[in-house]
Amino acid sequence: MTTTATDLRVDVWPGLTPRLLRTSSVPEDLDEYAGAGGYQQIDDADVLLDAVAASGLLGRGGAAFPLSVKLSTVRAAARAGKQTVVIANGEEGEPASVKDRWLLRNRPHLVLDGLRLAAEVVGAQRGYVYVSDPHAATAVESALADARLEGLQVSVVTVDSTYIAGEESAAVRVINGGPAKPTDKPPRVFEVGVAGHPTLVSNVETLSHLPFILRNGPAEFRRYGTQSSPGTFLATITGAGRPPALYELPHGTKAADLFVLHGVDPESVTGALMGGYFAGLLNRAIVDTTLDHESVRALGSGLGCGAIAVLTEDCPVAVAASVLAYFDRENAGQCGSCFNGTAAMAAVTDALRDGAATAEDVARLRRWSVVLRGRGACATLDGAANVAASLLDQFPELVESHLDGGCADCTGLSALRPFEVEAVS
Numbered sequence: 232m233t234t235t236a237t238d239l240r241v242d243v244w245p246g247l248t249p250r251l252l253r254t255s256s257v258p259e260d261l262d263e264y265a266g267a268g269g270y271q272q273i274d275d276a277d278v279l280l281d282a283v284a285a286s287g288l289l290g291r292g293g294a295a296f297p298l299s300v301k302l303s304t305v306r307a308a309a310r311a312g313k314q315t316v317v318i319a320n321g322e323e324g325e326p327a328s329v330k331d332r333w334l335l336r337n338r339p340h341l342v343l344d345g346l347r348l349a350a351e352v353v354g355a356q357r358g359y360v361y362v363s364d365p366h367a368a369t370a371v372e373s374a375l376a377d378a379r380l381e382g383l384q385v386s387v388v389t390v391d392s393t394y395i396a397g398e399e400s401a402a403v404r405v406i407n408g409g410p411a412k413p414t415d416k417p418p419r420v421f422e423v424g425v426a427g428h429p430t431l432v433s434n435v436e437t438l439s440h441l442p443f444i445l446r447n448g449p450a451e452f453r454r455y456g457t458q459s460s461p462g463t464f465l466a467t468i469t470g471a472g473r474p475p476a477l478y479e480l481p482h483g484t485k486a487a488d489l490f491v492l493h494g495v496d497p498e499s500v501t502g503a504l505m506g507g508y509f510a511g512l513l514n515r516a517i518v519d520t521t522l523d524h525e526s527v528r529a530l531g532s533g534l535g536c537g538a539i540a541v542l543t544e545d546c547p548v549a550v551a552a553s554v555l556a557y558f559d560r561e562n563a564g565q566c567g568s569c570f571n572g573t574a575a576m577a578a579v580t581d582a583l584r585d586g587a588a589t590a591e592d593v594a595r596l597r598r599w600s601v602v603l604r605g606r607g608a609c610a611t612l613d614g615a616a617n618v619a620a621s622l623l624d625q626f627p628e629l630v631e632s633h634l635d636g637g638c639a640d641c642t643g644l645s646a647l648r649p650f651e652v653e654a655v656s
Contacts, residue, residue: 239329239652240476244484245492247455250443250463251334251341251436252479258370261377264340268446270379276352280306283352283441285449287461291330292320292397292434293509293535295460295524301431302352304421308429309354316425317358317383318406319346321367321435322390322397325507326557328538330465331435332654333477335360335367338439339374343385345438348445350383353431358385361402363392364654394508394561398609399432412563413609434536436465455481460523460534467652470504470540471495475652482523489522495541502542502625504650506535508554509614511621512547532621540650546640548633551622552580553649558615566607573615575599580619583630584645586637593630597623 243249253259264270273279284299309315319342323331334342346358358380362368368389375385388406390396396411403424405411424430440462444452453461460482466489469475473494480489487497503517510533517539520526527534542550555577562569579596582588600620603612623630632638 238474239333239654240474241333242476242478242492244463244478244480247463247479247481249479251338251439251465252477253338258337259340261340261374261379264338264344265379269340269344269442270347271442271445273348273351273445276306276354279348279441279445280352282444282449286440286444286452287449287459288437288440288444288452289460289524290434291436291440291464291537293506295534298433298437301421301433302349305353305355305429305431308421314357314428315353315355316428316430317346317350317353317355318399318402318425318430318432319343319358319360319435319438320397320399320402320432321360321362321364322392322402323435324363324392324394324397325509325536325538326648326651327469327504327507327540328467328536329475329477329652329654330467330537332364332367333465334435334439335362335364336370336654339370340378341439341442342371342435343374343378343380345441346385347378347380347383348441349431349433349438351381355431356383357425358383359406359425360385360387361390361406362387363390363396365389366654394558395563395609395611400609402432403430412565415608457483457521457523457525459525464534464537466522467536467538468493468541469538469650469652470545471500471543473541480522483526484522486520486522487518490518490541493541495543499543500541502547504540504542504550504554505532507538508557508649509533509610509617510535511614511617512551512625513621514625531624544640546584546629546638547622547626548580548629548638549584549641549645550649551618552577552584553646554618555580555615556645557648558611558618562611563609566612568603568606569612569615572599572603572606572612576615576619580622583633584638584641586633588634590634593623593634
């Protein structure tokens with residue numbers, strides 16, 4: 232199981248004109264970014280909001296929530312006389328994803344331009360770039376020295392990397408001077424956020440699409456993608472014994488074609504870990520699907536943040552055990568259902584991996600994967616439940632065979648941060 236890799240391939244889908252990635256090894260500076268049309272003047276925030284709505288841009292942080300709805304909600308608060316705040320969320324605590332760190336390190340002006348446009352729409356004069364990668368923080372700080380932000384005051388806030396630090400209420404809590412842990416809802420951050428003000432928290436990749444929409448319009452944004460999942464997205468691909476890669480793809484790309492581009496024979500693929508860790512496991516059905524939210528959702532999984540760990544030789548039971556052990560270590564420790572639930576599910580999958588689980592253990596795991604959903608202050612427990620449920624639903628024969636004894640592919644196999652990938656400039 233891949234745990235860490237430093238040789239990151241960065242590539243664009245064949246024939247695609249890139250919108251987010253650039254293959255140059257040199258980070259983009261202001262002259263290059265502005266020369267290509269960056270920091271374009273915005274004449275009417277209403278027109279831009281309408282363009283974002285027409286584009287169908289979905290959040291790239293994992294939930295795929297329409298950005299226009301977020302923008303409209305915080306904009307309404309500004310029109311009601313409230314002060315508003317914007318946050319570019321680049322914490323990216325998901326070990327299997329690298330896209331946000333890459334954008335922050337290599338295209339900081341693109342991120343800041345997107346943050347500027349979001350601030351214009353919601354009437355904010357205060358913004359933050361929230362990160363855990365020190366190299367990303369340095370790149371953004373350097374870019375801020377000459378960024379064209381039109382009166383928007385932006386600060387970089389750096390936090391230690393944890394899985395839950397990137398949750399939007401955790402980001403707000405840190406900026407407010409608290410720990411990097413989620414808070415109970417309601418209120419949501421768009422109601423009460425930084426310093427009590429309505430706050431837009433949006434993923435770095437999501438914001439990075441806004442300059443393209445401003446320059447080219449929603450129809451051109453929809454040139455790639457599907458009706459329900461328009462545009463391009465960044466996919467972090469790990470596993471299958473290959474170096475990790477970051478690709479820009481059109482939504483609707485055939486997964487099998489992506490595997491070929493990545494140097495993996497689709498016939499060798501036994502499954503995948505989807506959406507980083509959050510969306511759980513898929514069996515060989517991944518090979519025959521297309522990579523868009525509606526198609527992957529129809530298989531009972533999710534595209535999430537676009538991170539896909541391809542399984543060829545790794546046993547899905549061992550993968551599930553490592554991921555659940557990670558969730559057990561990384562939960563915030565402030566909600567009993569999550570603290571105890573992740574530990575219980577991790578214990579069962581550990582036993583299953585080692586050939587020590589019973590049918591009663593598996594039955595408990597199935598029940599927990601259902602009844603524990605929706606509990607706690609954030610979605611960590613949901614992610615753990617997704618992994619447990621998907622293992623049982625997608626690989627039932629494999630689970631059954633592990634009840635009859637140990638698995639040769641599982642022996643001694645564990646990883647503290649499975650399929651972790653590092654960002655390189």
